[in-house]
Amino acid sequence: MTSRERRAVLIYRLGSLGDTIVALPALHVIERAFPSARRLLLTNIPGHAKAPAAFSVLNGSGLVEAYIDYPLGMRNVRGLVRLWWRIRQFRPDVLVYLAQPRGQKALERDRKFFRLCGIRKIVGLPVGDLGEPAFDGETGLWEREAQRLLRCVDELSAADVNDLSLWDLRLTAAELKKGNDALTPLGGMPLIGCGPGTKMQAKDWGQENWRALLTRLSEALPNHGLALVGAKEDWDVSDYAAVAWKGRAVNLCGELTPRETAAVVKSAEAFLGPDSGPMHLAAAYGVPCVIAFASLDRPGRWFPIGKSNRPIYHDVDCANCRLQVCIEQKKKCILSITVDEMLEAALDAIGRKQSECRT
Numbered sequence: 001m002t003s004r005e006r007r008a009v010l011i012y013r014l015g016s017l018g019d020t021i022v023a024l025p026a027l028h029v030i031e032r033a034f035p036s037a038r039r040l041l042l043t044n045i046p047g048h049a050k051a052p053a054a055f056s057v058l059n060g061s062g063l064v065e066a067y068i069d070y071p072l073g074m075r076n077v078r079g080l081v082r083l084w085w086r087i088r089q090f091r092p093d094v095l096v097y098l099a100q101p102r103g104q105k106a107l108e109r110d111r112k113f114f115r116l117c118g119i120r121k122i123v124g125l126p127v128g129d130l131g132e133p134a135f136d137g138e139t140g141l142w143e144r145e146a147q148r149l150l151r152c153v154d155e156l157s158a159a160d161v162n163d164l165s166l167w168d169l170r171l172t173a174a175e176l177k178k179g180n181d182a183l184t185p186l187g188g189m190p191l192i193g194c195g196p197g198t199k200m201q202a203k204d205w206g207q208e209n210w211r212a213l214l215t216r217l218s219e220a221l222p223n224h225g226l227a228l229v230g231a232k233e234d235w236d237v238s239d240y241a242a243v244a245w246k247g248r249a250v251n252l253c254g255e256l257t258p259r260e261t262a263a264v265v266k267s268a269e270a271f272l273g274p275d276s277g278p279m280h281l282a283a284a285y286g287v288p289c290v291i292a293f294a295s296l297d298r299p300g301r302w303f304p305i306g307k308s309n310r311p312i313y314h315d316v317d318c319a320n321c322r323l324q325v326c327i328e329q330k331k332k333c334i335l336s337i338t339v340d341e342m343l344e345a346a347l348d349a350i351g352r353k354q355s356e357c358r359t
Helices: 017-021 024-033 054-058 077-090 104-116 145-152 173-182 207-220 232-241 258-265 277-283 339-358
Strands: 008-012 038-043 066-069 094-097 121-123 191-194 225-228 249-251 270-274 289-293 310-313
Touching: 008 024, 008 077, 008 104, 017 054, 017 277, 024 145, 038 054, 038 077, 054 258, 066 077, 077 104, 173 258, 191 207, 207 232, 207 270, 207 339, 225 232, 232 249, 258 277, 270 277, 270 339, 277 289, 289 339, 310 339
Parallel strands: 008 038, 008 094, 038 066, 094 121, 191 225, 191 270, 225 249, 270 289, 289 310
Antiparallel strands: none
16 A cells, blocks of 8 residues: 555445444444544445435545445355455454344354455454344343444444434534425424334334324323424324324434435424334434334343433233334234323423423
8 A cells, every 4th residue: 555545444234224323323433543544344235124224324424435235145156255345445453343143153154254255353343242242131121232333343442322423423504404494384383203114024013003192192291393204114104193183293314315314304302203213313403302113122222322311111921022104013012002002102302391491
């Protein structure tokens, strides 16, 4: 490498909207450690219509410069050679490994592959305690994925996962304007954000529950506006849920990019939804999130950042099943969450937010 060449850093992180957002603190740490380097993200392009790819979350933030597609399930030699060649052309000095652990065998395979790509230094390999979330015996919660990722890059710089500056998407002026324009029909009403849709059957609380919750919430808060967000496929469930909303409402499903969605929900007094990407977008800007959590993972691991959130999680006997589709147990974890629980949590979160704004 000549003195005029910029250092190159390859960042390996797979997933879609939520997976990318919880990696934001680690990405900010990487930028601080390598401010003048070319930073390229090796990531997959999700096939599900409701799962935006990483570049739709990060594009415009400056945290990464470019992207390489990592096709999931790739095993053919030609595809591996093509990927090897693209990485070799980038000539990275450092790999920052932010992918979720997939077992020792997969980890060793990844290590060997990246060494063959000419990468001399690897940061963040999830070995030992880096590969598992820590458990807090006092709270009964497991470490957030965002915190685990920060531990993986701790050798670059220590950071506090609760520092909201590390969650900044650096929205552009155009994105902020799009968000403001989208809320124009609400006429300046105090805002409630809601994203009832989900791409995963096991996380679906049900459209009747969402309709009942929003109906009762609007009775308590008749002068609030409602913004519904999500993918195009979420439009129907959102429209159904909001049919009895007393104030003004706008259904923005399918009309906004993830970053424009952040520009909308950042001004909300609260965000309601299942465990989803929009939840993380709202929490990244300090918006209290009231979330109906399916118990398919350990409690705490995917909870939104912030101390004002109200995640509702029932620790049933089949918790941590990791199922995307639940048939045998009939989604008893998330469907045991009542409308009363969610309503009480929402009113409490909104009341606390209003008190903060008055002080």
